[in-house]
Amino acid sequence: MGALSGKTALVTGGGRGIGRAISERLARDGARVGVHYGHDETAAKETVAAIEAAGGRAFAIQAELGVPGDAEALWAAFDAQAEGLDVLVNNAGINKAVDGTLKGIGEVTAEDFDRLFAVNTKAPFFIVQRGLTRLRDGGRIINVSTGLTRGAAKPELIAYAMTKGAIDVFTSTLAKDLGPRGITVNAVAPGAVDTDMNARWLRGEVNAEARQRVSGISPLGRVADGTDIGDVVAFLASGDSRWVTGQWIDATGGALL
Template identity: 65%
Template sequence: MGKLSGKTALVTGGSRGIGKGIALRLAADGALVAVHYGSNEAAAKETVEEITAAGGQAFAIGAELGIPGDAAALWAAFDAGLAQYGGRPGLDILVNNAGISLWGKVGEVTEADFERVFAINVKAPFFIVQQGLERLRDGGRIVNVSSGVTRIAFPAITAYSMTKGALNTFTLTLAQDLGARGITVNAVAPGIIDTDMNSWLDDPEARADAESYSVFNRVGTAGDVADVVSFVASDDARWVTGQYLDATGGSYLGK
């Protein structure tokens, strides 16, 4: 029996990258995992197949984020997918992982791009939580995937960094709000992670530079982050809430 046996989890953006790593780990811990995707249905189905091949339980749900009605569409897809799977109604673990990056210093970002990154990275998680509270069981878990750029200044991604700062504040205030229900809310902040979204790491010089950020002299993996999420999603972290867990491999500690 895994430590999350009998639990149901939803991972937004769970088809690729960090989200896939989280979905795989929560399923390995025994949870039934709803793998959300925004547009890449094939990737989500591959993740589900990988989970089931390993003896886990999962199903895929699709909903585009960053558009009007996105939270309602996501929850409708979740309810339908869970019912079709035969799972017990409700949710125990919500991982707000879905997000997009946005490169550009303050003088380079367009208003349209600014609004889009906030719509997906901030507005969507806010209303997903708001509309999911009636489904989230007492004693549940909310995990928001933040970023090390809220601690380390990277002017080239200013607007993106702001969205993750907003998630940190959301984490803090939501933890206070939901504590009476025994629900914990924590933020996990990755550093540079080796995923297909960071294809620039294929450049040996760029990779060496990225590796130098961490005290361990390597870039992180999706599994490195997923293991931290697994902890805060479990009963082991029942006394931890409202926290920012730095999962950057000690990036820039001495600078």
């Protein structure tokens, strides 16, 4: 039996990149996984199919985040396919402005700012708020943060890093609040990860220099892939992490050393 046999998990943004790796790992550990997506139905269904092909159980649910009523829509879709929850992973997030670019403080518009906070900070807050009646005692909440909240962020990621700084505060405070129910709350903070989101600057021969530079930041001498983060999340979702709560887990491969 897997560490999560008989459990139900929900991973926001679970169809691609880090989210897919998390979904697949939790399913491999025995959980029935709700793979949430906002727009990319194809990727979510491919993730579900991959999980099922490996002998696991999963289902896809759709809800756009960062819009009015997003948490209610997500839980309505979840309730149609599951009853109760044991593991909630707040993974979905964006790091670009409305026009799809990265912007420093001189270029970020109010619309950019509000969109980043709506998806990365407000949505997880209300997903948890609306989900507490579904989350069983002894459950797990895992928030995906970023290594950029420790030390100065890159100038073009200032607003993004601010959204995750709020998630760090949310994590530690929520851990105190939910401790009496045996629910642990932790944040996992990746560094640069080789996913589709980072493909434009991290992959291909043209970007060999960028990849080498990122590899050199970690004392382990390589770039992370989604499974490196998914495995950390799996530990926090398991019973083995029962005495770990309110923590910010550095999953940057030592990049902050």
